[in-house]
Amino acid sequence: xxxxxxxxxGLPILLIAFSLNxxxxxxxxxxxxxxNCDTTDVSYAQQIRPLLDQNCSFSGCHGGPNPAxxxxxxxxxxxxxxxxxxxxxxxxxxxxxxxxxxxPAGKLGPCQIETIEAWIGQGALEN
Amino acid sequence: MKRILLLALALGTxxxxxxxxxxxxxxxxxxxxxxxxxxxxxxxxxxxxxxxxTAAKGVLRFVISHRFGRLSDGAYELFGLDNATxxxxxDYGITDRIQVGIARSSFEKTYEGNLxxxxxxxxxxxxxxxVSLTWYSGMYINGLRWEDPERENYFTSRLSYAHQLIxxxxxxxxxxxxxxPSYLHDNLVRTAEMNNDQLALGLGGRVKLTNRLSxxxxxxxxxxxxxxxxxxxxxxxxIGVDIETxxxxxxxxxxxxxxxxxxxYIGETAGRWVDGDIYFGFNISRVFTVGxx
Numbered sequence: 001x002x003x004x005x006x007x008x009x010g011l012p013i014l015l016i017a018f019s020l021n022x023x024x025x026x027x028x029x030x031x032x033x034x035x036n037c038d039t040t041d042v043s044y045a046q047q048i049r050p051l052l053d054q055n056c057s058f059s060g061c062h063g064g065p066n067p068a069x070x071x072x073x074x075x076x077x078x079x080x081x082x083x084x085x086x087x088x089x090x091x092x093x094x095x096x097x098x099x100x101x102x103x104p105a106g107k108l109g110p111c112q113i114e115t116i117e118a119w120i121g122q123g124a125l126e127n
Numbered sequence: 128m129k130r131i132l133l134l135a136l137a138l139g140t141x142x143x144x145x146x147x148x149x150x151x152x153x154x155x156x157x158x159x160x161x162x163x164x165x166x167x168x169x170x171x172x173x174x175x176x177x178x179x180x181t182a183a184k185g186v187l188r189f190v191i192s193h194r195f196g197r198l199s200d201g202a203y204e205l206f207g208l209d210n211a212t213x214x215x216x217x218d219y220g221i222t223d224r225i226q227v228g229i230a231r232s233s234f235e236k237t238y239e240g241n242l243x244x245x246x247x248x249x250x251x252x253x254x255x256x257x258v259s260l261t262w263y264s265g266m267y268i269n270g271l272r273w274e275d276p277e278r279e280n281y282f283t284s285r286l287s288y289a290h291q292l293i294x295x296x297x298x299x300x301x302x303x304x305x306x307x308p309s310y311l312h313d314n315l316v317r318t319a320e321m322n323n324d325q326l327a328l329g330l331g332g333r334v335k336l337t338n339r340l341s342x343x344x345x346x347x348x349x350x351x352x353x354x355x356x357x358x359x360x361x362x363x364x365x366i367g368v369d370i371e372t373x374x375x376x377x378x379x380x381x382x383x384x385x386x387x388x389x390x391x392y393i394g395e396t397a398g399r400w401v402d403g404d405i406y407f408g409f410n411i412s413r414v415f416t417v418g419x420x
Binding site: 022023024025026027028029030031032095096098099100105106108109110111112 | 196210284316359
């Protein structure tokens with residue numbers, strides 16, 4: 001009987017021990033201290049365009065023949081429009097659990113968001 | 128010789144009478160059998176939080192869960208029905224007391240493995256045990272693309288864990304409560320000020336309204352939060368109904384949590400009820416007997 005209880009109690013203890021073994025106490029600030037986010041003179045062609053291509057302006061989302069919400073982010077004029085009306089900054093800054101967050105697959109990284117915000121702050125130029 | 132035989136017979140008879148007494152004593156003790164409490168909750172979850180129920184030996188349970196968008200988004204988004212997150216899960220009972228499971232959530236593209244063990248079962252009769260104790264552990268793998276693929280990224284940074292001790296008691300045929308302390312761990316957090324470990328205390332309950340319908344609610348109070356100052360997250364509160372139809376259990380509810388796994392609904396609930404961040408959702412489970420019973 002006692003043996004049986006040791007077995008049932010032992011299972012979770014083993015599991016905790018196993019998972020503690022895989023436990024890390026990391027944070028992005030200390031794990032990547034040398035990652036500088038350079039947001040001076042952000043370039044549309046060099047920085048914003050690749051971000052949009054990778055995360056937003058493909059077929060099925062804001063690209064392709066039927067872009068979502070009739071918003072084709074392959075076009076600079078459309079990107080400029082959402083940059084000026086505040087939607088761009090607003091939608092990428094929602095919480096992960098917010099259904100309005102863009103991109104829906106998951107929040108952009110802090111440096112990516114900072115870069116977009118800096119570009120909008122610098123006038124959202126086609127530079 | 129006859130005398131000796133008679134004596135032996137008499138002694139043997141006495142001995143067998145004593146033995147019979149022992150046997151009767153033994154049977155007498157066993158007569159009061161142990162009644163294990165069943166159906167404390169209708170399904171393996173109260174709403175989001177795990178209940179003490181597990182899949183029986185050889186039973187595979189398929190659970191489909193959805194949480195839709197905000198009710199306050201209005202008619203344009205069909206009160207949130209246009210935006211859904213989904214969780215698909217499979218639970219399997221290795222024995223009547225051990226259940227293993229795998230799942231995939233669209234929320235942060237998370238893969239999940241879990242284990243649930245019934246440590247102690249509420250019972251009456253021969254053994255009085257006032258509560259059931261159940262252990263639940265989950266491991267979650269965030270499947271999102273690396274935010275910076277150029278830097279040295281570690282697989283362990285994707286992992287988070289949850290451990291829960293589920294204390295349940297069925298007070299009467301129609302009323303059950305669950306008290307669930309939860310320990311959550313994230314291997315990687317964003318800033319040095321954030322906690323990798325979180326601690327929460329959860330309370331869930333069920334009131335049976337009819338044989339097929341019950342009212343459920345749960346609340347999680349975070350004792351140690353991930354972010355202590357300017358906390359963007361809130362405590363999770365959910366309320367809903369369970370409807371049982373044959374081999375299916377439908378759980379319909381409203382909640383301020385969009386995530387459907389432990390580190391998400393306890394640790395990352397961004398919605399606030401007072402702001403109208405209420406999400407309609409459901410869990411549907413179906414059981415299949417696949418193994419030997």
